[in-house]
Amino acid sequence: MDIIGPQLDRTSECEAVLRTLPAWFGIENALLMYKEDTAKLPTFAIKQDDRVIGFLTLREHFPTAWEVHCMAVEAKSRGKHLGSQLLEHSEEWLRKRGVEFLQVKTVAATSKSTGYAETRKFYEARGFVPVEIFPELWDVWPASTILAARRQLSWPVGGGEVLLSVVDVADAVVGLLRGFAGERNEPCLKS
Numbered sequence: 001m002d003i004i005g006p007q008l009d010r011t012s013e014c015e016a017v018l019r020t021l022p023a024w025f026g027i028e029n030a031l032l033m034y035k036e037d038t039a040k041l042p043t044f045a046i047k048q049d050d051r052v053i054g055f056l057t058l059r060e061h062f063p064t065a066w067e068v069h070c071m072a073v074e075a076k077s078r079g080k081h082l083g084s085q086l087l088e089h090s091e092e093w094l095r096k097r098g099v100e101f102l103q104v105k106t107v108a109a110t111s112k113s114t115g116y117a118e119t120r121k122f123y124e125a126r127g128f129v130p131v132e133i134f135p136e137l138w139d140v141w142p143a144s145t146i147l148a149a150r151r152q153l154s155w156p157v158g159g160g161e162v163l164l165s166v167v168d169v170a171d172a173v174v175g176l177l178r179g180f181a182g183e184r185n186e187p188c189l190k191s
């Protein structure tokens with residue numbers, strides 16, 4: 001099992017992964033955008049027998065504030081800690097670049113989607129915290145979006161460590177998001 005990236009040119013294989021997850025990536029235009037973005041944005045992928053079975057695409061908003069833009073592990077390989085490995089690997093890569101905040105947008109608990117309940121469980125178990133619901137962020141699923149931000153990284157200062165509080169991070173990320181309100185934000189939702 002290898003992790004490759006962050007430059008990736010395996011769009012067809014990433015598309016194949018997305019197509020195994022119709023409950024999350026059921027909107028064709030969004031799926032194709034995520035596919036193409038794997039070649040445009042920093043993307044890490046897990047390979048098994050030279051086949052991509054999961055990937056994570058990152059997006060930079062500011063040098064210190066990045067986002068998990070898309071993440072997927074093929075349906076039959078879910079729950080085997082591949083997603084956790086991808087996230088840890090990506091965080092290490094970000095940490096080396098001095099990134100302080102990592103956010104992810106996903107569907108809020110106000111939705112009845114059981115799939116996205118699993119998604120939230122995944123992120124929350126890995127330290128992400130809900131920050132705010134943005135009802136109009138994705139018009140395909142009103143009142144169902146959430147921003148989760150993570151108290152992501154620590155770094156040595158004078159031999160010690162600085163850890164930001166969740167509140168600090170939440171304020172900062174919400175502020176950032178408000179600045180991006182008009183920017184493209186595609187959901188990975190079922191239609």
Ligand SMILES: CC(C)(COP(=O)(O)OP(=O)(O)OC[C@H]1O[C@@H](n2cnc3c(N)ncnc32)[C@H](O)[C@@H]1OP(=O)(O)O)[C@@H](O)C(=O)NCCC(=O)NCCS
Binds near residue numbers: 073084
């Ligand atoms: C979210 C995702 C990338 C995580 O990758 P993964 O390899 O399945 O995750 P891991 O095996 O590292 O961790 C699994 C965790 O997910 C959560 N989970 C809940 N139900 C699950 C299920 N039916 N299958 C898999 N994971 C589940 C749990 O928190 C579990 O943690 P645990 O091991 O402590 O029980 C992957 O499951 C996936 O592609 N999901 C569908 C698409 C998606 O939600 N993408 C992200 C949002 S766009």
